[in-house]
Amino acid sequence: MSQDQSKIPQATAKRLPLYYRFLQNLYASGKQRVSSQELSEAVKVDSATIRRDFSYFGALGKKGYGYNVKYLLSFFRKTLDQDELTKVTLIGVGNLGTAFLHYNFMKNNNTQITIAFDVDEEKIGKEVGGVPIYHLDELEERLPEDVTVAILTVPANVAQMITDRLVTKGIKGILNFTPARLNVPNHIRIHHIDLSVELQALAYFLKNYPQE
Ligand code: ATP
Structure with a gap:
């Protein structure tokens, strides 16, 4: 992970792969946005925690719109160094x-x-x-x-x-x-x-x- 991610709390960091996997599935099924409520039900993490987790990365849910799946996915890929084996x-x-x-x-x-x-x-x-x-x-x-x-x-x-x-x-x-x-x-x-x-x-x- 790059340096600015060193500020992410460990509890948050542990949930990242979970979010990432779910978002990949959403993206594959053609979904373009997702609310913290939907995410919450799918990954079984309460939505306040999800919003707080995402705020550490400056991501950026909009009321009544939710999160942009593609943006989140590219963000997570970088954060988790998914390109690095x-x-x-x-x-x-x-x-x-x-x-x-x-x-x-x-x-x-x-x-x-x-x-x-x-x-x-x-x-x-x-x-x-x-x-x-x-x-x-x-x-x-x-x-x-x-x-x-x-x-x-x-x-x-x-x-x-x-x-x-x-x-x-x-x-x-x-x-x-x-x-x-x-x-x-x-x-x-x-x-x-x-x-x-x-x-x-x-x-x-x-x-x-x-x-x-
Ligand atoms: P598992 O616990 O995975 O269900 P198992 O019941 O088939 O395994 P274990 O006796 O737990 O077998 O051993 C797991 C594996 O570890 C076996 O393939 C065994 O040959 C191997 N093993 C045993 N001792 C060593 C050792 N010192 N170094 C490397 N491998 C070992």
Whole structure:
């Protein structure tokens, strides 16, 4: 992101990809404008928050007209650096890793898994979803300098050891799908997604705080 976006609050920044995806769909369906109310219903963020978020970019809804979809879209594309590809490595081509390689985030044209690693001889040397799989022993030698993000879908007990190697190799961000809590230097960003905890939390909320 460019410098003037550094003022955008993190909570707002996290919603940008959500807005962006929805606006792309709107644009594809030929819609030229959208109100904050419509956006709100589609992305499930209240419209006051949307208006506040958009005001950080100086965008510019008009009363009774809404936002111009094409303008917003080009604005978001620049803001999210959609034209700049972030290359990603995936470590651990198990069930979850395999699903990610097949999916490969094709709808975000700014992120792409380009190389994967595992230790299972059955998987090494093969491709899944067009992505080559190498032995983890070759991580240091094979991982290209321009790969800045890693997705971890390995067993939890090896996650820290792999993280240390990724950090030494210069990775900037890690999307951690293992339940392990990882120690990293301050300049590395980790996003932690524990699917089973999320699912349990959802089930708990449904039981204890049923919605009307
Ligand atoms: P998932 O958790 O994705 O459903 P799974 O149940 O198929 O996977 P796991 O045992 O969790 O299998 O392992 C995930 C993948 O991580 C496997 O492909 C396994 O070979 C790989 N793996 C295990 N240890 C390592 C390691 N040290 N480095 C890299 N990959 C590893």
